[in-house]
Amino acid sequence: MTDHTDHGRTHVDPRFQGAVITAPEVDAWFEREILPLEAALMQFLQHNWRNKSDIADLRQDVYVQVYEAALKGLPEAPKAFLFATARHLLSRRLRRAQVVPFEAVSDFDALGAAIDEPAIDRAVIARDELRRLQAAVDKLPPRCREAFLLQKIEGLSRPEIATRMGVAEITVRYHLKEAARLLADTLYGEPPTVRRPT
């Protein structure tokens, strides 16, 4: 995530001290510090927000706020910052709704649990990585998985995949796009301890 054009500088608020942070730097920080917390964040959101169909939007909004803040200065404690942002967002949403949904938990203390859970050791993540990747790939819908494997493992081009699968290139693109989207959800959104029954 460091290889595309930098648009970040325009967002930087000069009042903040320290070096100017570029968008690619924030991208890298976001990937390194925030994305690995997604499973915990999703758990928190699911726990504290009743309408499950809002969760993906909420996550996206939290990310946007965290990212915007990071452009002004990278937070020292990413985890605490992420969950503080999430909590604020939920509170604001609740106030705006003016109705406290029955189950919209007032005790954001679940948050405490999320923060205090032992930090996941990076070595463990690394060792677990291939296993998780494999599990994530196994979870893809069959055609989607086939297209994905043909590209990543066999190294085939999109026209070649189309021929092998006997479908149009546009269909291959659709499958690959789904694969990209679903992999992100599984790799980041699901707790690392989940093991698929085999």
Added chain:
Amino acid sequence: MSGPESTATNGGSTIEDLAAGWVIDRSTESWTPERQADLDSWLAQSVAHRVAYVRIQASWSRSDRLVALRSPMQSRLGHSSPHKAPWSRIAAALGLIVVTGVFGANYLAQPKSQLIETPKGGQERLTLADGSQIELNTDSALRIDLHNRNRAVELVRGEAYFQIKHDPTHPFVVKASGRKIVDLGTKFTVRSTPKSLEVALIEGSVRLENAIPSASPVTLVPGDIALISAGKLSVTKISNNRMADRLAWQRGALVFHNTALADVAAEFNRYGGTQLVLGNTDIATLTVNGRFRITGAEDFAANAHEIFGLKVEHRGDTIVLSR
């Protein structure tokens, strides 16, 4: 697949969908500076775009690590294993001078049949007089009937690939496990184990006779895999590329798609060399995807360590995997 439901929300799904499209297109050959400029301006439109893109790009790049599963797979064809004995040597050992022309040579004072065997890890390619080809996989035995005009072979054990020149007046017959597989112009494989017989049809057509006692013959079409086990016949269909993967042994490779670890170990072990042993039964059902060299049991063990966190213990020619 969750395509249709991702229409309404303006914050999450639609942006994610677009982001996923950018991510996958960016890695294609047809990516142009113009497209990059489009992407840059899309990213600059809103932080929401950027965040969605960063997230999906990150996991997409991570998945490149799966390529680690792809062991370097040079074409090892022709010298696929240290055990391999060249056909000429086997022929000499058997006192068989030429195999080519064998079916027309029955007037020679020769034994009625010859047994061609491959050791563990060996593979053999035979070319028959009519141009038909047979490729024997590891630890296999094929008996060629030299005596009569029938084109007939018997797969005594193991696995073989047949690419047969069809001759309607002299059908080619493969016998295996007491069954007859009659060629109707075709490419197919036969694998015979003490417990089962499997016929996979790649091209053309074969007729499977007496698959189960008193059953009528079954004709297979390309993509079919017939499995006879415990007195029952089942026919399943697989895609062309899965079929190609099943034939990867001809190119010195093993390809696994959601294969149970126990089966993966058995598959490596068929080829001799380093034997994989499972130390606990509860790891037998871990599923494996990937492509490995036939002789790559050690590479595989290293991957199993990394992927499943299994302990890898070397004991002589054996590797014990355990949790």
